[in-house]
Amino acid sequence: MAAPPRPESIALLDKLMAALSAKGIVTEAQIAARQAITDKASPEIGARMVARAWTDEAYRDLLLRDGHAAAEQMGATMAGAPPLGVLVNTPTRHHLVVCTLCSCYPRALLGYPPHWYKSFAFRSRAVREPRAVLAEWGTSIPDNVEIRVVDSTADFRWMVLPQRPAGTEGWDEARLAGLVTRDALVGVGLPKAA
Amino acid sequence: MTLALGTTVRVKDDWPERRGPCHIRTPHYLRGRQGRIERVLGRFKNPEDLAFARPAPERTLYHVLFEQAPVWGEGAAGDTLLVEIFEHWLEPH
Numbered sequence: 001m002a003a004p005p006r007p008e009s010i011a012l013l014d015k016l017m018a019a020l021s022a023k024g025i026v027t028e029a030q031i032a033a034r035q036a037i038t039d040k041a042s043p044e045i046g047a048r049m050v051a052r053a054w055t056d057e058a059y060r061d062l063l064l065r066d067g068h069a070a071a072e073q074m075g076a077t078m079a080g081a082p083p084l085g086v087l088v089n090t091p092t093r094h095h096l097v098v099c100t101l102c103s104c105y106p107r108a109l110l111g112y113p114p115h116w117y118k119s120f121a122f123r124s125r126a127v128r129e130p131r132a133v134l135a136e137w138g139t140s141i142p143d144n145v146e147i148r149v150v151d152s153t154a155d156f157r158w159m160v161l162p163q164r165p166a167g168t169e170g171w172d173e174a175r176l177a178g179l180v181t182r183d184a185l186v187g188v189g190l191p192k193a194a
Numbered sequence: 195m196t197l198a199l200g201t202t203v204r205v206k207d208d209w210p211e212r213r214g215p216c217h218i219r220t221p222h223y224l225r226g227r228q229g230r231i232e233r234v235l236g237r238f239k240n241p242e243d244l245a246f247a248r249p250a251p252e253r254t255l256y257h258v259l260f261e262q263a264p265v266w267g268e269g270a271a272g273d274t275l276l277v278e279i280f281e282h283w284l285e286p287h
Contacts, residue, residue, distance in 0.1 A: 083236070100221050127223065127275060128266050147273045149262070153219045154255055154278035155238040 037077045041111040043182035045076050046159055050185070051177035054164040063161070064088070071109050081108035085156045087148075087187075094141050095160045096134065096187035098126035099152040106157035110185060117186065127151055137188045150187075160187040167193040196254055197284065201231045203258065204287040205279060217245030220283045224275075227265055228287055232276060233257040240280065254281040 020026045049070060053060040063070040067084030078084065084106055087095035099105065100123045105113035116122050125133050130147045134140070141147055150158050162184045168176060183189030197203065207226030210216045219241050235255040243250035255278055262273040 085235075100223075101219060127221075127262075129269070130262075130273065131270060143270065147262075147270070148259075149273075149275050151221060151275060151277040153221060154235075154241065154280065156235060156255075156278060 034080075038107050038111060041076060041107060041109055043110050043180075043185055044177070045071065045074050046106075046110050046182070046185045047177040047180035048074050048173070049159075050161060050180045050191075051173045053161055054176055055173055060161075067159070076109045078108050081106075082155055082157050084109060085158045086161050087150055087158055088161045089163050089187075091163070092144070093146045093148055094187065095148050095150055095158075096126060096130050097150045097152060097158045097160060098123055100124070100127055101153055104152040104157060106159050109157075109159065110182065114182065134188060137183065139189055159185050162187075162191050165191050165193040196234055197231050197256065197281070199231050199233070202228060202287045203231060203256075203284040204228050205258075206283050206285060208283075217242055220279060221277065223265060224260065224277060224279070227260055229258040229260040229277075229279075231256050232259040235278060238280075240282075255279070256281065256284065258284070 017028070017031065021028060049063060052074070053063050053070075059070065059073075062073075063086055067086055068078040068081070071078050071084060087097070089095055099117075103113055103118040105117060107113070122133070127149050130149050131141065134147075152158050162180065164176070165179065168179070179191040179193065181189055181191070184191050205220060205224045205227050209222075209225065210218060233256070235257055237252040238255050239250035240253045241250075258277055258279045260275040260277065261271075262269040262275055263271055265275065
């Protein structure tokens with residue numbers, strides 16, 4: 001868990017917010033609205049999107065064509081958020097998302113990024129030795145499967161659409177969504193039926 | 195002019211951070227590296243200007259695919275890197 005905020009950090013944040021407000025750049029109401037959107041966001045929304053894409057071809061098409069519309073259908077508020085791109089895992093390709101420059105993450109959809117996503121270690125290692133990093137998560141990708149590391153450097157935000165695991169035939173959407181973790185949506189983990 | 199999918203490109207071997215304050219979205223490990231255009235992502239205001247509150251013209255943003263092994267001199271053949279790069283950082287190869 002993250003350490004509690006330090007008093008000097010809170011004082012600095014208060015000064016910054018007062019300055020932004022004084023200059024008319026952003027109002028407190030706008031900040032509160034943005035916080036509410038991010039607080040509502042959750043990996044569970046991403047999981048339900050994946051489960052629907054596994055079971056509904058038309059929704060899958062929408063997800064790949066217009067990530068915002070697909071996310072809004074599931075209750076996320078995407079207004080003002082960067083475009084959402086979806087990376088489709090296949091039997092021969094696995095995607096891993098990282099932001100080496102900072103911590104770009106689809107916050108409007110998945111909420112706040114986990115602390116490790118922002119760590120220097122993850123950011124520097126994921127692009128250079130992705131197989132070693134994934135192994136530390138217990139995620140083993142066969143040698144004949146390409147690992148495609150997606151460095152989120154600019155105006156898009158990225159989510160992985162994992163493959164539907166074997167052994168889930170006949171499962172309904174809610175049960176399938178229960179398999180999809182935040183880690184699977186970033187690509188450090190895989191959904192497993194067992 | 196928009197670059198066609200599959201076009202081989204080279205990321206400029208340029209280091210503006212050595213010349214003074216700047217904000218760039220092109221990772222250092224890709225400078226001078228060869229990749230190919232995988233997808234045209236659209237046009238976005240140039241973050242290099244936005245960061246300094248300058249007028250920011252729109253630039254085309256590409257998804258560029260690189261082989262991992264040549265970038266690092268190690269790694270599994272066939273593994274790749276897919277990175278958003280703005281047009282002004284790309285030159286034909």
